[in-house]
Amino acid sequence: xxxxxxxxxxxxxxxxLLKPYNKKNIALTMDTDIATELEIDSVAIxxxxxxxxxxxxxxxxxxxxxxxxxxxxLVRAIHDLGGNK
Amino acid sequence: MGLLDKYSxxxxxxxxxxxxxxxxxxxxxxxxxSATEVVINGRDVIMAGSNNYLGLTxxxxxxxxxxxxxxxxxxxxxGSRIANGTYSGHQSLxxxxxxxxxxxxxxxxxxxxxxxxxxxxxxxxxxxxILIDADCHACIYDGCLMSGATIVRFRHxxxxxxxxxxxxxxxxxxxxxxxxxxLYSMFGDIAPLKEFVEVKKKHGAFLYVDxxxxxxxxxxxxxxxxxxxxxxxxxDFIVGTFSKxxxxxxxxxxxNHAEFPYMKFTSRPYMFTASISPATxxxxxAAIEKIEKHxxxxxxxxxxxxxxxxxxxxxGLKLSAPASPIVSVEMSxxxxxxxSWNRILNEGVYVNLAIPPGTPNSKSxxxxxxxxxxxxxxxxxxxxxxxxxxxxNPDSHIDAPQTGLVSATPE
Ligand SMILES: Cc1ncc(COP(=O)(O)O)c(C=O)c1O
Numbered sequence: 484x485x486x487x488x489x490x491x492x493x494x495x496x497x498x499x500l501l502k503p504y505n506k507k508n509i510a511l512t513m514d515t516d517i518a519t520e521l522e523i524d525s526v527a528i529x530x531x532x533x534x535x536x537x538x539x540x541x542x543x544x545x546x547x548x549x550x551x552x553x554x555x556x557l558v559r560a561i562h563d564l565g566g567n568k
Numbered sequence: 569m570g571l572l573d574k575y576s577x578x579x580x581x582x583x584x585x586x587x588x589x590x591x592x593x594x595x596x597x598x599x600x601x602s603a604t605e606v607v608i609n610g611r612d613v614i615m616a617g618s619n620n621y622l623g624l625t626x627x628x629x630x631x632x633x634x635x636x637x638x639x640x641x642x643x644x645x646x647g648s649r650i651a652n653g654t655y656s657g658h659q660s661l662x663x664x665x666x667x668x669x670x671x672x673x674x675x676x677x678x679x680x681x682x683x684x685x686x687x688x689x690x691x692x693x694x695x696x697x698i699l700i701d702a703d704c705h706a707c708i709y710d711g712c713l714m715s716g717a718t719i720v721r722f723r724h725x726x727x728x729x730x731x732x733x734x735x736x737x738x739x740x741x742x743x744x745x746x747x748x749x750x751l752y753s754m755f756g757d758i759a760p761l762k763e764f765v766e767v768k769k770k771h772g773a774f775l776y777v778d779x780x781x782x783x784x785x786x787x788x789x790x791x792x793x794x795x796x797x798x799x800x801x802x803x804d805f806i807v808g809t810f811s812k813x814x815x816x817x818x819x820x821x822x823x824n825h826a827e828f829p830y831m832k833f834t835s836r837p838y839m840f841t842a843s844i845s846p847a848t849x850x851x852x853x854a855a856i857e858k859i860e861k862h863x864x865x866x867x868x869x870x871x872x873x874x875x876x877x878x879x880x881x882x883x884g885l886k887l888s889a890p891a892s893p894i895v896s897v898e899m900s901x902x903x904x905x906x907x908s909w910n911r912i913l914n915e916g917v918y919v920n921l922a923i924p925p926g927t928p929n930s931k932s933x934x935x936x937x938x939x940x941x942x943x944x945x946x947x948x949x950x951x952x953x954x955x956x957x958x959x960x961n962p963d964s965h966i967d968a969p970q971t972g973l974v975s976a977t978p979e
Contacts, residue, residue: 524925529721533702542733545712545719 513555539566623941624815637850653843680809683819686837750782750793756894784813879951884960905932
């Protein structure tokens with residue numbers, strides 16, 4: 484039996500990874516827009532995605548990036564790729 | 569958000585960058601005296617930030633070949649390769665580059681950028697998967713996007729990460745194309761090509777190597793890193809540019825696949841743009857001959873590169889890779905990088921300032937690229953400028969205190 488990691492836990496791990504880019508210390512929610520509300524450039528986002536890929540052993544295709552705007556979108560993508568196990 | 573709103577933060581960032589004195593991304597070269605000497609703001613400056621690895625831009629034979637082609641065939645072709653833009657020169661250039669690279673056939677593009685766009689987009693399509701090294705050049709990304717294929721980025725120079733990702737896709741049935749570079753333009757590090765070839769074979773993938781910075785730099789024939797590593801036969805597609813070691817402009821792809829020549833009928837950046845000018849063909853053909861007949865250029869390039877690398881290392885600066893013709897000093901942050909770049913320019917040396925997002929891992933770099941045309945004295949002047957401006961501190965790389973320094977800001 485694989486144990487499911489809840490979206491909630493995925494959300495918290497993602498927020499931990501985003502911390503260094505949250506210079507203004509805003510409250511992170513599922514609706515936080517990663518590119519515009521945090522101070523993170525286009526390449527740093529890709530590097531962050533790579534860390535998430537390492538944690539969950541998945542590959543998030545770059546093609547999905549256009550649709551990943553909020554933290555919630557990212558959590559959903561990890562879920563869909565079977566990463567929250 | 570309005571159409572132009574995304575530019576709202578630009579004036580502020582540009583202003584910050586300009587505070588150092590010169591505009592690092594808009595330096596105007598008033599005069600080019602030689603492959604290694606330019607005039608900027610009325611001052612003589614050593615060029616240590618070109619990609620003129622073999623120093624061929626002022627080679628008399630290359631200039632003469634360009635001059636002759638210009639006089640004989642005119643200023644431009646005014647047409648694309650599939651219409652009126654294929655001259656005998658384009659055909660002979662494609663033959664020459666294929667022969668030089670030891671491959672069956674070549675396609676020539678107006679730039680290296682377009683070669684990557686054109687070949688990647690012609691190779692892969694929706695349903696295929698492209699796996700690219702995380703540090704690949706922007707034009708490789710753009711080519712991947714244009715192809716419509718699924719794009720997966722793997723950890724820089726990590727055959728293990730590539731292997732793991734391919735493993736997870738096994739049984740999925742899509743075609744796999746792996747893209748890496750030879751010598752990476754920002755850090756000056758090289759790809760572990762032998763290991764990548766093993767992973768490629770294990771998973772039945774295709775391997776594509778961009779040798780933009782390694783052509784003319786590595787290998788007994790100057791073919792690039794794949795030649796040096798003895799894996800040329802295992803690389804399916806090699807892309808290169810005429811804009812660096814060949815000292816001109818244009819790009820190419822070579823391959824032994826029998827289907828490859830037919831890509832010219834589908835590759836849009838090949839079909840829908842004017843072909844390179846006769847003068848360009850002339851200079852590139854002459855430069856190819858130089859690479860073949862003058863291996864001593866490569867030797868001089870490497871001895872210069874090692875001298876600079878050793879000098880900067882001995883000065884206690886943090887360098888991003890072992891010696892290669894690209895020597896990058898890692899800076900603590902963007903602000904120091906900009907200030908130091910200005911001071912080095914005021915010392916009479918132009919290097920490249922590289923800051924995020926143009927760099928991997930959000931690093932700020934002062935990047936030198938070395939030429940076979942640099943004299944030993946020039947290499948030592950470049951080293952001296954770095955030493956004067958940067959404090960030998962391997963951790964912080966903070967600029968030296970003001971004493972004895974030329975200030976970059978007009979006071
Ligand atoms: C790895 C790589 N590929 C392609 C290019 C593009 O080459 P070109 O300047 O000929 O368009 C560059 C140059 O910046 C590069 O560094």
